[in-house]
Amino acid sequence: MNLKIALVAGAMALGVAGCMTPMASAPAPMAVTTASVFVPAAVSSNLLEIESSRLALQRARSPEVRRFARQMIRDHNLATRRMMAVLRRSGLPMPAPTMIPRHQAMVASLQTASDFDSAYMGAQVMAHQESVALFSSYGSNGDVPPLAAFARQTLPTLQMHLQHAQGIAGGGARVM
Template identity: 80%
Template sequence: MNLKIALVASAMALGVAGCMTPMASAPPPMAVTSAAVFVPTATSSNLLEIESSRLALQRARNPEVRRFARQMIRDHNLATRRMAAVVRRSGLPMPPPALIPRHQAMLATVQAAPDFDSAYMSAQVMSHQESIALFSSYASNGDVQPLADFAGATLPNLQMHLEHAQSIGGGGVARAM
């Protein structure tokens, strides 16, 4: 069953990556079972959502994209605080907030895009698909149970974000501009 989740998530990420030229070199998500991998990756993912959304508040033209960005900032700041609390209670070190190289590249691509709204929403879809794969994998196989429980409890919100991003990116950006 866990292999099925990883394969489906990989196929989803590859499908989105194929639609996005600047980010098409995305590696398929890996199965994550170690807190030492999950925590910094999830921290970076949350930071990517927050930083790209702050940029969207400045540059997005579509009011729906700006509303989405505000929600991402609010929800991912909350997720960061919740994860930090679980990490501390579990006796693990909490890494300082930092973007992993892949997330740095995604943010740079969005920043440089001539059509910011479309690039931001495409990145949101890709990022949330990757986060769902990461959180699903860790929720199923994680080595620290309270952290795996957090990952599982966070999944519905990530899935809701993905659906919302897809609905905006699926024509909403073009219509509003």
């Protein structure tokens, strides 16, 4: 299965087809308007960032990549805690801490990557493109106002992560 099909299939399984695909030829993003779609996608995205970055602390050779990984762990753990607090205050159910199968596969492929730094940074670019689209859509159209506010407040950090990842990836890391 090629990467574009895998991205679309993974996003469709989560119910956010188009929104989760970073490719230029992908369909226009679908608006993510419900907490029932946004929350599991955001949880999976944060777990992907945290788990892949923990792996980077073990396997990355570049000090710049290691610094980036530490920042991802800090920022995405904070985002997870903030989102859980919003869910509690809003009376929404706590999601299971699970990654969608495509995110699990991305972490698994990083575990065996021969050029880890490049593979990790490529995954970071792709994951942050997805997150920016997801948080932007829900922040604009979300059905739970406090959760939509959380998405809007988190978006600038995700955009900064994306720019940072693209800068590091442009310095020699290949994008998946």
